[in-house]
Each structure stands twice: as structure tokens, then as C-alpha cells.
Amino acid sequence: MKKSTAAMFAAGVSGVMVGLAMLGAADGGSDQTKPRYTADGKLKTIDPEVFRDWVQLGTPVTPNDQNNGEAAFPEFHAVYVPQWAWAEYKKTAKWPDGTILAKELIKVGDKKAPSGAGYFEGEFNGLDVAVKDKSKGPEAPGNWLYYNFNHGKPPYAAEAAAQPKANCSSCHESNAGPEADFVFSRYYPKVKAAAAKVKK
Amino acid sequence: MKKSTAAMFAAGVSGVMVGLAMLGAADGGSDQTKPRYTADGKLKTIDPEVFRDWVQLGTPVTPNDQNNGEAAFPEFHAVYVPQWAWAEYKKTAKWPDGTILAKELIKVGDKKAPSGAGYFEGEFNGLDVAVKDKSKGPEAPGNWLYYNFNHGKPPYAAEAAAQPKANCSSCHESNAGPEADFVFSRYYPKVKAAAAKVKK
Numbered sequence: 391m392k393k394s395t396a397a398m399f400a401a402g403v404s405g406v407m408v409g410l411a412m413l414g415a416a417d418g419g420s421d422q423t424k425p426r427y428t429a430d431g432k433l434k435t436i437d438p439e440v441f442r443d444w445v446q447l448g449t450p451v452t453p454n455d456q457n458n459g460e461a462a463f464p465e466f467h468a469v470y471v472p473q474w475a476w477a478e479y480k481k482t483a484k485w486p487d488g489t490i491l492a493k494e495l496i497k498v499g500d501k502k503a504p505s506g507a508g509y510f511e512g513e514f515n516g517l518d519v520a521v522k523d524k525s526k527g528p529e530a531p532g533n534w535l536y537y538n539f540n541h542g543k544p545p546y547a548a549e550a551a552a553q554p555k556a557n558c559s560s561c562h563e564s565n566a567g568p569e570a571d572f573v574f575s576r577y578y579p580k581v582k583a584a585a586a587k588v589k590k
Numbered sequence: 591m592k593k594s595t596a597a598m599f600a601a602g603v604s605g606v607m608v609g610l611a612m613l614g615a616a617d618g619g620s621d622q623t624k625p626r627y628t629a630d631g632k633l634k635t636i637d638p639e640v641f642r643d644w645v646q647l648g649t650p651v652t653p654n655d656q657n658n659g660e661a662a663f664p665e666f667h668a669v670y671v672p673q674w675a676w677a678e679y680k681k682t683a684k685w686p687d688g689t690i691l692a693k694e695l696i697k698v699g700d701k702k703a704p705s706g707a708g709y710f711e712g713e714f715n716g717l718d719v720a721v722k723d724k725s726k727g728p729e730a731p732g733n734w735l736y737y738n739f740n741h742g743k744p745p746y747a748a749e750a751a752a753q754p755k756a757n758c759s760s761c762h763e764s765n766a767g768p769e770a771d772f773v774f775s776r777y778y779p780k781v782k783a784a785a786a787k788v789k790k
Contacts, residue, residue, distance in 0.1 A: 442780055443676070446646035449666070452708030461706045466649070476643070496779060503777060504765040506661045508652030509709070510777040565704040577703060577710040579696060580642055 423472035424488050425521045432549040433521060433537045438514070441492040444470040448578035451509050453498050465495035465515055469578065479581070483588035485571055487533065491520040495541060516541035519550075520558075520573075527552070531563045532572040623672035624688050625721045632749040633721060633737045638714070641692040644670040648778035651709050653698050665695035665715050669778065679781070683788035685771055687733065691720040695741060716741035719750075720758075720773075727752070731763045732772040 420426055422441075426434040447469045454464040471479070475489040499512020517539040521527075527535040536558035539546040553559075562572040575581040620626055622641075626634040647669045654664040671679075675689040699712020717739040721727075727735040736758035739746040753759075762772040775781040 443645055443673070445643055446649075446668075448711050449646075449649035449668070450703070450705075450708060450710040451651060452703070452706035456707040461708075463705055467705075468646075468649070473643070499779075500777065503650070503652070503774070504761055505650075505663055505667075506652035507656040508650060508661075510650040511648050511779050514779060514783075561704055574703070577700065579699075579711050579714060583714075 423474055423490070425490060425523055425526075427526075428549050431526070432551050433519065433535075435517070435539050435546055435548050435550070436490070436492055436519065438494070438517075438544060438546070441470045441472075441490075441494070444472050444492065445476045446470050447491075447580055450577050451498065453509055463495060465497050466509070466511055468494045468496055470494070480584045481588070483585040485522055485532075485573065487522055487524050489522040491573070493518040493520075514544050517544075517546040518558075520562075530555075531559060531568070534559065534562065534572055536562075623674055623690070625690060625723055625726075627726070628749050631726070632751050633719065633735075635717070635739050635746055635748050635750070636690070636692055636719065638694070638717075638744060638746070641670045641672075641690075641694070644672050644692070645676045646670050647691075647780055650777050651698065653709055663695060665697050666709070666711055668694045668696055670694070680784045681788070683785040685722050685732075685773065687722055687724050689722040691773070693718040693720075714744055717744075717746040718758075720762075730755075731759060731768070734759065734762065734772055736762075 422436050423444075428434060449466050449468045451466045452461045452463055454461045457464070470492045472490055475486055478484070478486040479489075494514060495516035495518070497512040497515045498509050500510040501507060503510055519537045519539065520534050521537070522533050523535060524533045527533045535552040537550040538553060538557075539550050559572075562574070566572045566574045570576065573581075575585065622636050623644075628634060649666050649668045651666045652661045652663055654661045657664070670692045672690055675686055678684070678686040679689075694714060695716035695718070697712040697715045698709050700710040701707060703710055719737045719739065720734050721737070722733050723735060724733045727733045735752040737750040738753060738757075739750050759772075762774070766772045766774045770776065773781075775785065
């Protein structure tokens with residue numbers, strides 16, 4: 391009995407290890423700077439260790455205390471883009487097909503520091519991702535599809551289905567608009583500076 | 591007379607071109623991810639096109655309207671570190687010798703957007719740089735020296751002398767402290783997460 395329990399335990403451990411190895415092969419091995427989908431068309435998540443090293447386009451903050459306690463996103467929005475897509479944008483002032491914009495939400499932490507009163511970043515609190523993909527969103531404005539990998543602390547969801555149009559796209563459509571390729575570039579001076587340089 | 595004017599003009603143009611080429615060889619050719627000094631020991635500037643593509647550690651904001659109109663830095667502080675130094679930090683939780691921390695100041699622009707009320711980035715407005723360099727600051731706390739490439743819109747100053755201790759180092763010394771290597775990491779969750787991972 392003791393022996394068979396030990397054998398079952400060993401088999402269990404080795405099964406878990408095989409499982410982990412397969413997971414590694416399926417996900418970690420592929421290029422996270424391009425959109426990766428599950429068999430049923432959901433977007434696979436991006437490891438924060440990966441996207442946090444991408445180029446950060448900017449970081450607005452819309453705190454609850456400035457929105458009667460009811461901000462739509464009461465956090466800092468740290469927006470990242472992979473290096474390859476940013477290099478393209480800097481050449482053409484256009485987001486290339488396959489662009490991923492990752493927006494990590496970061497709670498307001500301290501509101502007072504030696505440098506003064508204001509807003510300082512606290513805990514990571516969610517991941518929203520926009521992907522420009524002609525093959526997945528041929529009819530979507532600018533071919534952008536929007537995904538939510540949960541609003542809450544990490545770990546974020548492993549995969550996400552595209553959001554219905556009303557949740558994200560319609561706001562980007564009416565407020566960012568086609569002239570900005572539906573991206574809120576006007577709040578991101580880094581993006582504006584890159585585009586201005588191309589147009590010179 | 592016409593001919594000699596044309597000749598002088600041509601000589602002038604070619605002189606300017608030679609001058610520009612020499613400038614390129616002296617500055618643009620070297621690696622801006624490591625500190626570069628002038629013959630008289632000033633720190634050479636870093637091209638915004640270069641440091642804006644480094645890893646952005648975080649972006650607090652201390653607006654005037656939260657500081658009775660008199661914030662010490664009334665801007666967003668976008669803090670960047672070169673990829674090589676960040677890779678080292680993620681391995682060791684220590685800033686290696688030669689680390690450059692570039693802090694670009696970005697004015698508050700819009701305070702209202704479709705996502706709510708808050709603070710959105712406006713115009714670039716200054717560059718402060720901290721460099722950890724044992725050879726230049728053997729007596730400085732953590733070997734950090736601090737430089738100000740002007741507080742105002744780009745282009746930033748081409749070179750800067752190290753700031754007197756009272757202007758920067760003394761605040762980092764008493765408020766960030768030796769346990770944080772004199773860096774305000776506690777306001778940068780990305781840095782905290784990286785350090786926590788090393789210590790696990």
C-alpha cells in the first residue's frame with residue numbers, strides 16, 4: 391500500500407511536469423510581440439515580464455477622487471507597444487497590421503511624496519489589449535479588436551475573447567476617430583512627436 | 591565677383607558639412623546607453639529619440655493644482671533606464687555601475703478626456719539625469735551624480751555639470767535612503783516587482 395501510494399505520487403508529479411512542459415512549448419516558445427490566438431479564436435495573454443519591457447507610449451491617470459468616486463478606469467493607464475511596431479510607426483506614422491497596444495492599469499498608490507502631492511503608482515490592476523489584425527477584424531474600424539484580460543491584480547487571464555463593439559470600439563470610433571486610426575494619440579506626446587517628424 | 595561669391599558660398603557649405611560630419615563622429619557614433627563625458631568632465635546629453643525607447647520605469651505626476659500652484663516639479667516624471675542596466679537589475683536587484691536614469695518632465699496637458707477627468711500628458715518640458723559612476727562620484731552616496739539638462743521645452747542642453755549635493759543628492763539621501771540605493775523605487779511598482787522576484 392505504501393509502495394503503490396509512492397508510485398501514484400511519482401506518476402502524478404511526472405504527469406504535472408509533462409503538463410507544464412507542454413504548456414511551455416505551446417505558449418512560452420512563440421513570439422509574444424505578435425498576436426497569438428487559441429484554436430477557438432481567443433487572444434492569448436501577454437506575459438507582463440514581456441510587455442513591460444516594450445516601448446511605453448505614455449501614462450495618463452484618471453483617479454476616482456477627480457471623478458466623484460466613479461472613474462471608468464480609476465487607475466494610471468500604462469500603454470505599451472512592441473519595439474517592431476513602434477519602429478514602423480516612427481517611419482510611417484501608421485500602426486502596422488499586427489500591432490498590439492497593451493494597456494496595464496496601475497492603481498493610484500501614494501498621494502504624497504517628498505516631491506510633492508500628486509499621484510504615484512501603486513499596485514498593478516488589470517490588462518486591456520487592442521490588436522490591429524485585418525484577418526480577425528476585417529470589418530472592425532481600423533481592424534482593431536479589443537480584449538480585456540481582467541480588471542484586478544495579476545495574474546491576468548490566460549486568454550480573452552474580443553469585446554463587443556459597444557464596450558470599447560464605439561468610444562474609440564467616436565472619440566479618437568478615423569484620422570487618428572482610432573487611437574487616442576493626442577494624449578500621448580511621444581506618439582504625436584513621432585508622427586510630426588514623419589510629416590515634416 | 592559673381593563667380594567668387596558662388597565659390598565662397600560653396601566653400602562655406604562644404605565647411606558646414608564637414609563640421610556636421612565631425613559632430614556626428616564625435617557624438618552620434620558613441621553608445622548613449624553608457625555615460626559620455628566632455629573633456630572637462632561634464633555629462634553629454636542623451637538624444638530623446640534614444641532614451642524614450644529605453645524601459646520606462648514609471649510616471650508619477652505632481653501637478654501645480656495639487657500643490658497650491660507651487661509644485662517643485664509640476665509635471666509628469668517619465669523615468670527611463672537603458673535595457674542593459676534593467677536586465678542587470680532584474681537579475682540582481684542592484685543598479686550596476688554605469689546606470690543612467692533619465693527623467694523627462696512632461697507638462698500636464700488635458701485634464702478631461704472621454705475616459706474621465708484626470709491628468710493627461712502635454713508637452714515635453716525638461717530632462718534630469720542621474721548616473722551611477724564610481725569613477726566620477728567615488729564619494730557620492732551610491733556613486734550617483736545628478737545632472738539637469740534644463741527645465742523647459744526641447745532641445746535640451748548639450749552637456750551639464752553635476753549638480754551640487756544640496757540640489758538633488760541630499761533629498762535622495764534622506765528620503766530614498768541607502769536601503770533603496772538612493773532611488774525612489776517605492777513609487778515604481780515595476781522596480782519593486784523586479785526586486786521582489788530576485789529576493790524570492
